[in-house]
Amino acid sequence: MVEPLGVCVGEGSPSHVSFVARSMPRLGEYVVLHFDGMRVLGMVESITRGSISISGDILSPEVVERILSFEGQEEYIKAEVRLLGEVDSLTMPRVPPPPGARVYRADAETLRGIFGRGDIKLGKLLSHPDVEVYIDANRMITRHLAILAITGAGKSNTVSVIVDGILKLKGMPVIFDMHSEYVNAEFSGGVKRILPRLNPAYLLYGELKRLVNIDEKAFIQERYLREAHTRAMERVRSSSSGLIDEMLAYLEEIYSSDSIASNEKNSVSGVIGKLMDFREKYGDILDEHAPELVEQFELGMANVVDLGNVDEDYADVIVSHVLRKLLHRRKLRQLPPAFCILEEAHILAPAHRPTLSKYWIDRIAREGRKFGIGLCLVSQRPKSLDPNSLSQANNAIIMRLVEPSDQRHVQQASERLSDDLLAQLSSLNIGEAVVLGLMTRLPALVKIDRFKGKLSGGDPDIIGEWKERRREAEEALKRAQEEVEELYSGME
Ligand SMILES: Nc1ncnc2c1ncn2[C@@H]1O[C@H](COP(=O)(O)OP(=O)(O)O)[C@@H](O)[C@H]1O
Ligand SMILES: [Mg+2]
Secondary structure (H helix, E strand, O other), X not given: OOOOOEEEEOOOOOOEEEEEEOOOOOOOOEEEEEEOOEEEEEEEEEEEEEEXXXXXXXXXXXXXXXXXXXXXXXXXXXXXXXXXXXXXXXXXXXXXXXXXXEEXXXXXXXXXXXXXXXXXXXXXEOOOOOOEEEEOHHHHHHOOEEEEOOOOOOHHHHHHHHHHHHHHOOOOEEEEEOOOOOOOOOOOOOEEEEOOOXXXXXXXXXXXXXXXXXXXXXXXXXXXXXXXXXXXHHHHXXXXXXXXXXXXXXHHHHHHOOOOOHHHHHHHHHHHHHHHHHHHHHOOXXXXXXXXXXXXXXXXXXXXXXXXXOOHHHHHHHHHHHHHHHHHHHHOOOOOOXXXXXXXXXXXXXXXXXXXXHXXXXXXXXXXXXXXXXXXXXXXXXXXXXXXXXXXXXXXXXXXXXXXXXXXHHHHHOOXXXXXXXXXXXXXXXXXXXXXXXXXOOOEEEEEOOOOXXXXXXXXXXXXXXXXXHHHHHHHHHHHHHHHHHHHHHHO
C-alpha cells in the first residue's frame, strides 16, 4: 500500500480543498483524492509552510531562537488543491471531499491515461517528467490556438514542435514568417518557401489602396484611383499589359485632356505620383506574372511565406490576401484544411487600430472552424493584440509573461486560467508552459520539447560575432603588413 501524501483538513468544496502534507508537494503536481468510493484528480495550486509555535505575530528573533532550542518543533505543510474530475471520466464530483480524505501522488500510469491521448507530442509534464503530453490536433486546429510569452521564452520553438507534429500527420501548416526564421528550418516533410510576390491584378481594390497610400480624406484622389483601377482591370483581362501601367496610362490621359478642372488636375497628378512611388517602393515584390500565393501551398510541407524583407504594410496586405483567398478556396473545397501561424500577431491584428489582416483574422477566428482553417496567434505583447481574435482562440500555450497587464489580458481572454496558474507565469523558465483549452483533456504545466531541426531565429551569439569580427580585422591587418613588407623587399 502506498503511503498517502497527506489528508484533507478544514472545509472543502466540490472544486477546492486543502490538505496537510507529510512531505513537500510540488506546485502544479497532480494528486488523487480517495473518498466516497471515488478517485478524484486534483492539481496542487498553492503551498504554504509554517509552524504553530513560531507564528507570524512573534516579532523578536531572540524569541524565535529560544523556541528553536526546544525539541520537537513541528513544521506543517499545507496545500490547496483544485479538483479536476474523476480519474476515468474527468467529470466533476458533486460532493466535496470530507476532512480526513486521503491524498495520494498521482502515479505515472494514471497521468499517461490522461495526457497520452492525442496526435501531436508537445513535451512532458513539468511535475512528472516521465509523462509525455500529447495534444489533439483536430481540436487545436478547429478551435484555434494562442501562443503568448515574452521574447526568448520559447514561442518559436513551440511553433516548430507543433508544425513538425502536423507534418508527421501529413497536414498543411502555413507560417507567416515575419523574420525569415523558419525558411531554413529542418522540418520533416521539408519547407516550401513562398516568396511574397503579389500579382497586382489579384489584389482587391482595398488592398491596392492601402499600399498606394491614399490619404483617408483625399476623396477626389480616391475616386480617380478607383476609376483607374476599374478601367485597368477590364483592359488587363484582354491584353498582356500590366495593371499598374494601365492605371497610369488611364490617369495620364485624363490629366492631359482639356475638360478637366485645374483643382482636379492636381488630384490626378497626386494619384499618378503615388502610383509611381508605389511601383518604385514595391517593384521587387510586385510581379504581373506571379501565380496566386495560395496556389503554391503544398500538403505535407511547411509552407513558409517569407515576410522577412518586407515592411509591415506590405506584410499586412500579403497576410490579408492569403487569408481571404484561403477562406474562399476552403468554402469551395479547393484546398486541404490548413493551420495558419501568425508570428507577431499584435502587428497584424492590433487592439486599437484597423488593419486589413485584422478583418480576415477575426473572420477566420469566427468562421474558420466550419471550413477547416485553424489560426495560431503568436505574440509577445498580448495586451496589444486584438481582444476579439484572442478570445476566439480556445486553446492557449502561455509561457513566461511578466507584465501584470499582459497577464490580466490573457486571463480575460481565457476563462480556464485560474488566479493560481496566472501567478506562476512570471516564474516559468524557458520552454515551460501552461497549456489550456480543448486540445488537452486537463490544463497542464508542460516542459515543451526542444525542436530537433535547427531554427535561424534563436538568441544571437553576440560574443561569438565580436570575436569573429576581431579575427577578421586582425587578418586584414596581417595581410596589409605582409603586403608592405613585400613592397619594401622588392625595393631593396
Ligand atoms: N523547450 C525548450 N527547450 C530548450 N530550449 C528552448 C526551448 N524553447 C526555447 N528554447 C531556446 O530558447 C531560445 C529562445 O527560444 P525562441 O523559441 O526563439 O523564443 P521566442 O520565439 O519566444 O522569442 C532559443 O535559443 C531556443 O533554442
Ligand atoms: Mg520567436
